[in-house]
Amino acid sequence: MWIGVVSLFPEMFDALTQQGVVGRAVEKQRIALEFWNPRDYATDRHRSVDDRPYGGGPGMLMKVDTLRSAIFAARERAQQATGLVPTVIYLSPQGRKLDQQGVQALASAGPLVVVAGRYEGIDERVVESDIDEEWSIGDYVLSGGELPAMVLIDAAARLIPGVLGHQDSAVEDSFNDGLLDCPHYTRPEVIDGRQVPEVLLSGNHAAIKRWRLKQSLGRTWQRRPDLLEGRTLDAEQHKLLNEFIEEHAL
Numbered sequence: 001m002w003i004g005v006v007s008l009f010p011e012m013f014d015a016l017t018q019q020g021v022v023g024r025a026v027e028k029q030r031i032a033l034e035f036w037n038p039r040d041y042a043t044d045r046h047r048s049v050d051d052r053p054y055g056g057g058p059g060m061l062m063k064v065d066t067l068r069s070a071i072f073a074a075r076e077r078a079q080q081a082t083g084l085v086p087t088v089i090y091l092s093p094q095g096r097k098l099d100q101q102g103v104q105a106l107a108s109a110g111p112l113v114v115v116a117g118r119y120e121g122i123d124e125r126v127v128e129s130d131i132d133e134e135w136s137i138g139d140y141v142l143s144g145g146e147l148p149a150m151v152l153i154d155a156a157a158r159l160i161p162g163v164l165g166h167q168d169s170a171v172e173d174s175f176n177d178g179l180l181d182c183p184h185y186t187r188p189e190v191i192d193g194r195q196v197p198e199v200l201l202s203g204n205h206a207a208i209k210r211w212r213l214k215q216s217l218g219r220t221w222q223r224r225p226d227l228l229e230g231r232t233l234d235a236e237q238h239k240l241l242n243e244f245i246e247e248h249a250l
């Protein structure tokens with residue numbers, strides 16, 4: 001998967017590329033990550049990358065010409081590297097809320113150019129003319145689009161074949177099947193009197209799988225009932241959820 005990033009702080013992405021799942025994916029060339037910094041296109045003495053908003057008001061916007069130069073360069077490189085026209089993504093609170101379904105769509109959308117905004121954001125005409133999709137990682141305001149971009153890249157990378165090792169599977173990740181994750185346990189068997197559920201020590205893999213699905217369904221029902229709305233449960237899932245509800249009835 002080819003991803004171009006437009007950011008004033010490309011060094012922030014070292015947190016993603018120097019270690020962990022994405023770091024290994026880059027090393028294994030499952031993912032190609034390239035960066036364009038609008039500041040590299042600044043021609044004035046101060047290498048300006050921000051500009052004042054029309055109509056006044058607090059804060060600045062990203063300067064149009066340096067931003068667009070970086071986007072165009074990234075888009076050009078995407079086509080050169082992949083032969084495909086990239087999807088240009090802009091991260092902002094005004095975007096579509098990112099969820100696993102959206103991540104799956106982005107992970108299979110071909111090359112991406114991800115634009116990380118700073119200041120109060122970018123000129124609306126740049127959104128209209130140069131951005132294909134606007135996405136938000138949540139209803140809160142951050143200092144920059146770099147962390148949202150890293151969230152998107154990390155989540156998408158996990159879905160690229162060959163990125164996750166055998167030791168962790170994107171398939172069992174919560175939200176991959178639209179449910180919350182089941183509880184997990186590791187050594188020791190007792191922590192301050194709290195035991196590991198017996199079934200997990202039984203070696204009965206069918207029972208363990210059943211227990212985990214039941215816990216996922218139950219926790220989703222308890223904590224995020226919205227995720228179950230419109231979802232069709234099969235007979236087994238209905239049975240498990242009903243068992244969970246009975247066991248947890250107050």
Ligand SMILES: Nc1nonc1C(=O)NC1CCNCC1
Pocket residue numbers: 091092093117118119120121135136137138139140141142143144145148
């Ligand atoms: N939430 C968000 N999901 O994506 N981007 C988000 C965000 O807060 N961006 C900042 C908005 C203010 N300007 C700097 C960037």
